[in-house]
Amino acid sequence: MKTRLFYFSFLLTLLTLMECNLQAQITRGAQPGEIYISTNWYMDEYGQVHYAILHSTDNGETVSLKYENIENTPPGEMRVGNVLGDATPGALYNKGNHKLWVSFDYGSSWEYREYLGNTNYMSGQNSGTIFRRIGAELSISNNYGSSFAIITNPINCPIREPGHSLGEFYGINGDIGIGLFLDHTLDYANTFTEIPIDSAVAFWQIGGYFPQISRGKEPGELYLVSWWPGDMYKIFHSIDTGYTWIERFESEYINIYFWRVKYTAGREPGSFYVLRSRINPAGDHTWLYIDYSSDYGETFTTYFHDLDSTITSVNPIKKPMLNVSACPNPFKDKTSISFQLPNNSSEAILNIYNINGILIKKYDVSGKEEQQWDGCNSSGIAVKNGLYFYQILNNEFSSSLNKLLIVN
Numbered sequence: 001m002k003t004r005l006f007y008f009s010f011l012l013t014l015l016t017l018m019e020c021n022l023q024a025q026i027t028r029g030a031q032p033g034e035i036y037i038s039t040n041w042y043m044d045e046y047g048q049v050h051y052a053i054l055h056s057t058d059n060g061e062t063v064s065l066k067y068e069n070i071e072n073t074p075p076g077e078m079r080v081g082n083v084l085g086d087a088t089p090g091a092l093y094n095k096g097n098h099k100l101w102v103s104f105d106y107g108s109s110w111e112y113r114e115y116l117g118n119t120n121y122m123s124g125q126n127s128g129t130i131f132r133r134i135g136a137e138l139s140i141s142n143n144y145g146s147s148f149a150i151i152t153n154p155i156n157c158p159i160r161e162p163g164h165s166l167g168e169f170y171g172i173n174g175d176i177g178i179g180l181f182l183d184h185t186l187d188y189a190n191t192f193t194e195i196p197i198d199s200a201v202a203f204w205q206i207g208g209y210f211p212q213i214s215r216g217k218e219p220g221e222l223y224l225v226s227w228w229p230g231d232m233y234k235i236f237h238s239i240d241t242g243y244t245w246i247e248r249f250e251s252e253y254i255n256i257y258f259w260r261v262k263y264t265a266g267r268e269p270g271s272f273y274v275l276r277s278r279i280n281p282a283g284d285h286t287w288l289y290i291d292y293s294s295d296y297g298e299t300f301t302t303y304f305h306d307l308d309s310t311i312t313s314v315n316p317i318k319k320p321m322l323n324v325s326a327c328p329n330p331f332k333d334k335t336s337i338s339f340q341l342p343n344n345s346s347e348a349i350l351n352i353y354n355i356n357g358i359l360i361k362k363y364d365v366s367g368k369e370e371q372q373w374d375g376c377n378s379s380g381i382a383v384k385n386g387l388y389f390y391q392i393l394n395n396e397f398s399s400s401l402n403k404l405l406i407v408n
Helices: 002-015
Strands: 025-028 033-043 049-056 064-070 082-085 091-094 099-103 110-115 120-123 129-135 137-141 149-152 171-175 180-183 193-197 212-215 223-229 232-238 246-250 260-265 272-279 286-293 303-308 325-326 335-339 347-355 361-362 370-371 386-393 404-405
Touching: 025 260, 025 272, 033 082, 033 303, 082 120, 091 120, 110 260, 171 193, 171 212, 212 260, 223 260, 246 335, 325 386, 325 404, 361 370
Parallel strands: 025 082
Antiparallel strands: 025 033, 033 049, 049 064, 082 091, 091 099, 099 110, 120 129, 129 137, 137 149, 171 180, 180 193, 212 223, 223 232, 232 246, 260 272, 272 286, 286 303, 325 335, 335 370, 347 361, 347 386, 386 404
């Protein structure tokens, strides 16, 4: 248990300091409804942290494991890092440990391309086209990263997101808290237009979350995600290359010490994804939430994935599993959670979480076989109708993460 708690604390510290393969990443695939995710996954019984590349063809409702590696990656083996989609079906890039790799079979097998230090890659515009930025030098590859040719040096504006036409890029510059600008170029960043961003659209940076641009389905269509005091984000949408913005969504408070949040537009009109992930409270694997919108970021459907042994042939941490059940479920006023604890067990805790993975209520259930929940949080306030999760665990065992539904 001490090892897992150390892993939990260690990860949280690193996530605030490093952009490495501990950072979860989401990217659109080549087909409508297709996304890829790279993420830290779970810690095995030997203390090795596992990392994964996941694939979905149904907007995140289901995910499949395509590739994994362990923390101490053997020489010559790819390390999971940040994934980038390509316009070719099945093609995917990965930058891990300063190395660029490419896959042509949806992330299952990988070919090494190059090793460079502080390098930014951008892709997804055309089949086989990937851009490389090193300092003020921009290069292009039209053969899936096999070779690069310099096209601009020096770059005259910051660029982070390719547009729809070759040579088109977007970026954001300026001073946080003073004024920001959207940079738009059509000639590989040789010349550019600087468009002021209203302070009601983007003004702040919270915990390293700088405002981010993602191109939409149509030419001139953009999404902008900006963070605001109170640790929450807003999603804006533009159809005129960023001259005007419409606010589509405002999130609730997110504790960014625990949560990582990433986002990307999709391949279908109106499609937008928000990836939220965190280490589970036990500290041994990852909880993954994929928020999918089909109406330009205005409303979302959330898909939850508990990244444990259900997506792996590798044995996860070996804890005895408990069978638990709740009746009634769905419920209105109260429900009874039943379970059978192992003999001589002690300090068993029943935790109840909301849809965001935040602990809202816990009970000491040592020596019990049943526990009622009245739908209230730890302050005695009735929670909102919706989906909740419950789990029983201690140092030696745990139950699966089960669902509860509160209805009117």
